[in-house]
Amino acid sequence: MRLKCPAAFFQIILCLELKQAMIPPIKNFSLGTRIMVMFGFLMFNYLLFPSVASLVVGQFYGMDKIIDVLSGNMHGDSEKYVFLFVQGVGSLGAFAFTSLLVSQMETGFVLKRLGLNIRPALKFFVMGVFAVLVAQVFTQFLVEVNQQIPLPKALKFLEEQEAQAEKITNTVLAGNGWMMFMANVLVLAVIPAIGEELFFRGLLLGDLLKSKVNPAFAIIGTGLLFSISHFEFGNMLAIWALGSFLGYLYYTSGSLWLSMAAHFTNNFLVILFKYLYNSGYIKSDIAEATFPLYAVVISAAVFMLCLFVINKWRRPVDFSIQLSAPVLDEEEGYGLNNEE
Numbered sequence: 190m191r192l193k194c195p196a197a198f199f200q201i202i203l204c205l206e207l208k209q210a211m212i213p214p215i216k217n218f219s220l221g222t223r224i225m226v227m228f229g230f231l232m233f234n235y236l237l238f239p240s241v242a243s244l245v246v247g248q249f250y251g252m253d254k255i256i257d258v259l260s261g262n263m264h265g266d267s268e269k270y271v272f273l274f275v276q277g278v279g280s281l282g283a284f285a286f287t288s289l290l291v292s293q294m295e296t297g298f299v300l301k302r303l304g305l306n307i308r309p310a311l312k313f314f315v316m317g318v319f320a321v322l323v324a325q326v327f328t329q330f331l332v333e334v335n336q337q338i339p340l341p342k343a344l345k346f347l348e349e350q351e352a353q354a355e356k357i358t359n360t361v362l363a364g365n366g367w368m369m370f371m372a373n374v375l376v377l378a379v380i381p382a383i384g385e386e387l388f389f390r391g392l393l394l395g396d397l398l399k400s401k402v403n404p405a406f407a408i409i410g411t412g413l414l415f416s417i418s419h420f421e422f423g424n425m426l427a428i429w430a431l432g433s434f435l436g437y438l439y440y441t442s443g444s445l446w447l448s449m450a451a452h453f454t455n456n457f458l459v460i461l462f463k464y465l466y467n468s469g470y471i472k473s474d475i476a477e478a479t480f481p482l483y484a485v486v487i488s489a490a491v492f493m494l495c496l497f498v499i500n501k502w503r504r505p506v507d508f509s510i511q512l513s514a515p516v517l518d519e520e521e522g523y524g525l526n527n528e529e
Contacts, residue, residue: 213297220400223295227392230287238282242275261357266369269361277376284384288392295396302512303391304445313502317438317451320495324434325458326480326488331427333479340422347422354420362460365468373460382453389415389432390439390448398440398508408436431455434496441499443506 215226247255250271258268259275292302300306340348362373389411397407412433416425435448462475480488 213293213295215291215294216296220396220402223291223396224393226294227287227291227388227396230291231283231388234287235279235283238286239275239279241282242278246271246274261353261360263360266364266366269364269369270372272357272361273372273376277380280376280380280384284381284388288384288387291392296512302395303387304395304439304443304512305391307442307444307446307511309442309444309447310502313438313442313444313447313499314450316495316499316502317447318454320434320492320499321451321454322458323488323495324492325475326484327492328427328430329475329478329480330485330488331430332424335426336423344422347420350420351422362463363467365464370460370464373464374457378453378456378460381456382449385415386435386439386445386449386452389418390436391445394436394439395508395512399512401509404440408440409433411436437496438499440506441503443504443508443511 215223218226243252243255243259250258255271255275258272263269263272288303289299292299296302361377393414394407394411397411398404412429412431412435415432415435416429419425419428421428431452435452438448438451439445459476462471465471466474
């Protein structure tokens with residue numbers, strides 16, 4: 190083939206170099222090694238990003254003040270905003286950045302690898318959100334059951350950490366200011382729905398499904414890791430159930446947007462009920478409420494019906510193909526342009 194202009198030669202060389210440069214460095218690693226890489230980057234970024242955020246705000250407030258705030262000693266909205274800033278940056282860095290980085294290293298195509306290239310039908314969104322809504326009573330029942338399970342002696346030290354984390358959460362959610370409510374929604378609902386879903390469902394569960402791991406084991410296993418990562422033994426069963434449900438949504442649709450929407454709904458409800466209680470719109474704290482058995486049964490039954498309907502709508506997804514790297518020439522525009 191005759192080249193129409195000297196620039197075409199350099200175009201060919203550039204395309205070949207792009208393909209070579211974009212060979213994912215961990216593409217051919219074993220599943221176990223890739224998972225180790227995922228969690229290695231997660232732990233590193235979990236330490237790095239909050240530290241950087243703390244150093245940044247520490248330039249204005251002083252590091253002693255920042256350390257005091259992060260330990261839970263917050264006495265005003267300004268200190269709560271500082272805490273939320275560090276929390277938000279840490280969550281984005283640990284989960285979102287790790288997911289984007291590792292997926293790039295694994296396939297070179299971030300959106301497809303993480304299941305962000307598929308938008309499910311509106312009915313999936315409606316049913317997923319509705320399932321989270323109706324499951325709230327059943328979830329509270331799981332929390333009550335969980336609290337009856339004694340913590341093993343070897344893990345008793347976690348009780349103090351959990352109590353401290355609960356104290357910090359209650360402090361941040363206290364108050365009835367509209368701006369603080371919006372900040373809480375952003376940092377405690379939006380960012381976790383994005384970051385945690387990118388990591389636990391898009392990256393981790395996606396890799397297990399792509400590697401032909403049994404779907405039930407993969408969904409339940411990643412749900413358990415999701416629960417453990419929260420370090421809330423008293424809520425472990427409820428978070429495990431939620432994580433498994435979010436994994437099921439991803440498995441049945443192949444889209445991460447669906448699990449993100451459901452995750453956001455769950456977290457938003459917690460923040461909203463606290464805000465309504467603190468503002469006096471409702472008389473009791475839903476998080477501390479005890480529901481009658483018939484309400485629990487109805488909640489569980491309707492939730493199971495939602496799962497049945499979602500399963501009926503399920504579209505077959507071959508994750509070994511869906512999450513694999515596409516051909517560069519066809520999907521990323523690296524092919525030669527011979528029209529000139």
